[in-house]
Amino acid sequence: MKETEKKQRHQARQQKLKETVDQKIALANKEQGIFLILTGNGKGKTTAGFGTALRCVGHGQSAAVVQFIKGQWPCGERNVLEKLGVRFHVMATGFTWNTQDKELDTAAAILAWQEAKEMLQDPTIDLVLLDELTYMLSYHYLDPTEVANAISNRPPMQHVIVTGRACHRALLDIADTISEVKDQKHAFNDGIKASIGFDY
Ligand code: ATP
Ligand code: MG
Numbered sequence: 001m002k003e004t005e006k007k008q009r010h011q012a013r014q015q016k017l018k019e020t021v022d023q024k025i026a027l028a029n030k031e032q033g034i035f036l037i038l039t040g041n042g043k044g045k046t047t048a049g050f051g052t053a054l055r056c057v058g059h060g061q062s063a064a065v066v067q068f069i070k071g072q073w074p075c076g077e078r079n080v081l082e083k084l085g086v087r088f089h090v091m092a093t094g095f096t097w098n099t100q101d102k103e104l105d106t107a108a109a110i111l112a113w114q115e116a117k118e119m120l121q122d123p124t125i126d127l128v129l130l131d132e133l134t135y136m137l138s139y140h141y142l143d144p145t146e147v148a149n150a151i152s153n154r155p156p157m158q159h160v161i162v163t164g165r166a167c168h169r170a171l172l173d174i175a176d177t178i179s180e181v182k183d184q185k186h187a188f189n190d191g192i193k194a195s196i197g198f199d200y
Pocket of ligand 1 (some may be wrong): 022042044045046047163165182183186189198199
């Protein structure tokens, strides 16, 4: 095939692709808040949630965060985002991977959920990040229908992000976007320690 013919074919293909994409862009004209779920067993769910919160704050919008698992380590993103006026609630006592006290865990989950519910009723908050919320449903600390209803009834322009593995069907059913982060490899399985500034 001659070079000019190759070039022409390439141009025709690109033109066709452009037309398809333009058509899709023209059809996507609804404006509303998105409910995004970041799930799956791979690494990157929480960081993607915080990345979106940062994106939102970077445009002068307002974000709020509830972390449903009390981490063993400080949270690097919190150190930055709180300084930028992002409201944070971290489950103060109770649920960590280590606790076995169901009553204490449930009380902590309910307290954090109260904060989340307030955020989900506040139209001045553009984005609510509910980090690791999925576990609260897996462990039956919160009622899936109540959580799904609060998300469905939020202000129409508000975005919500839920992260965590094994997300409950009640939330998957009402989500607009679901991304599953697949685990192909993880350094931890080769005995490499989680490190500050990279894992937390
Ligand atoms: P990150 O906070 O890095 O975005 P994540 O939110 O996707 O990770 P979680 O399931 O919340 O992942 O796990 C939190 C911690 O566990 C992180 O320190 C992360 O590096 C680690 N982790 C994530 N995925 C895996 C995996 N597949 N195997 C082992 N450890 C993992
Ligand atoms: Mg996470």
